[in-house]
Amino acid sequence: MGKANDRKLSLLALVAMVVGTMIGGGAFNLISDMGTEAGGLAILIGWLITGVGMIALGLSFQNLTSVRPKLDGGIYSYAQAGFGDYMGFNSAWGYWFSALLGNVAYGTLLMTALGHFLPMFKGGSNLPSIIVASLLLWCVFLLISRGVKNATLINMIVTIAKMIPLFLFLVVLVIGFNFDTFMTGFYGMTDQGPKSFDFQDIMAQVKSTMLVTVWAFLGVEGAVVFSSRAKQRRDVGKATIIGLLGVLIIYIMITVLAQGIIIQNQIGELSNPSMAGVMEQVVGKWGAVVINIGLIISVIGAWLGWSLLAAEVPNLAAKDNIFPAWFGKDNHNHAPIHSMLITSLIVQLFFITLLFTDKAYNFAFSLASSAVLLPYAFSAFYQLKSSRQHSRKQTLIGAVASIYSIWIVYAAGxxxxxxxxxxxxxxxxxxxxxxxxxxxxxxxxxxxxxxxxxxxxxxxxxxxxxxxxxxx
Structure with a gap:
């Protein structure tokens, strides 16, 4: 029993899983992903909507892990329990592909960051990039095959390491922030100059940020997916809320303060990662170097975290007889070896297809965000359904999470x-x-x-x- 418990995950490891999967490479490109089409007001409204929706979703996960402790599959088992086997299967399937595509996006962004130092990788989707990304993919496979506990420990260390350049960047933003620059693009801008307030235009800008914010928060359910491996079940909900609130504050500061450094209609001209371009404008070229190093560390950590999630969900679904039994095979290190193998092979296939598109990162992260909408929605619907006769507070939380889930499906387009x-x-x-x-x-x-x-x-x-x- 003691040895089995030693393999379980602590609260700190679960928080690191949530933060590590949410703050991946996407955080380093949020400035342009959101700011290219949206001014300061639209970004603030976008984060307000996302913050309320994601907090409601996080609270739903926290409640469901408490009142439905036998549903170890979390993100898909809620859909199955509330709406039948096929919805449970689709939630597992959609979440799995979301994680797959997240890894494809991370591989592309990692190669783009390396291109800052080695021009042969510039763009992140050429042949040298695909070869190196593929080698790293199989290194991650070997690491996870040695045991989930070992992989989460490394993820925790990497998560701490990647927070250093992020906090440095935030300090620079605060020091360099110019209020006049921020207000010039507050309602958005055209090539001719600042826009005036127009409600429909502002809401169109807000809508343009929605898939980006979903991508930014992918991983909020990381602790829930690993609930069966937690030392104490109550830590799952705590880890979800702690990670969510901390990351939300960081994201708001990054995207809002950056518009006080670079005027809004010039943000779209920044190359990936846009955080490096902002940092370079304030402190010089060494700032871009620091950010790109931080991005490399961050993407490796997020890639590891998402590889764990991508392997864990079909493994648990197979053990619940929703996926083919082959996916449920564990090796002697208690790692989901078969699930991880097929996951890595599919990611490899997607890497090869990136040779034929020049929008690799944006396409991968947008489709990953879209694929996870159904699993999120049915988790929210189950929270609403299971709480109606028991708790007004939890019913309200479920209603808010459900409305948000429907909104982001509409906003995705x-x-x-x-x-x-x-x-x-x-x-x-x-x-x-x-x-x-x-x-x-x-x-x-x-x-x-x-x-x-x-x-x-x-x-x-x-x-x-x-x-x-x-x-x-």
């Missing part, structure tokens, strides 16, 4: 909904196979959902072929 359905489409055949193996019938509602997903996926393919999708 039709293009990403269709592209996401292409990812969900192959899952239909995997789900049918698993149901047949366990002698479980396919319900009429399941068949209707098969048809809806198939129709949307085919529409997505048509849009891609006809050039109506502009995300590539």
């Amino acid at each position: 039709l293009e990403y909904l269709l592209l996401t359905m292409i990812l969900y489409f192959p899952g239909i055949f995997v789900y049918q196979h698993v149901q047949k193996l366990h002698d479980r019938p396919i319900s009429k509602m399941d068949k209707i959902l098969f048809g809806v997903i198939t129709l949307l996926a085919l529409t997505g393919v048509y849009f891609i072929i006809s050039g109506k999708v502009s995300n590539f």
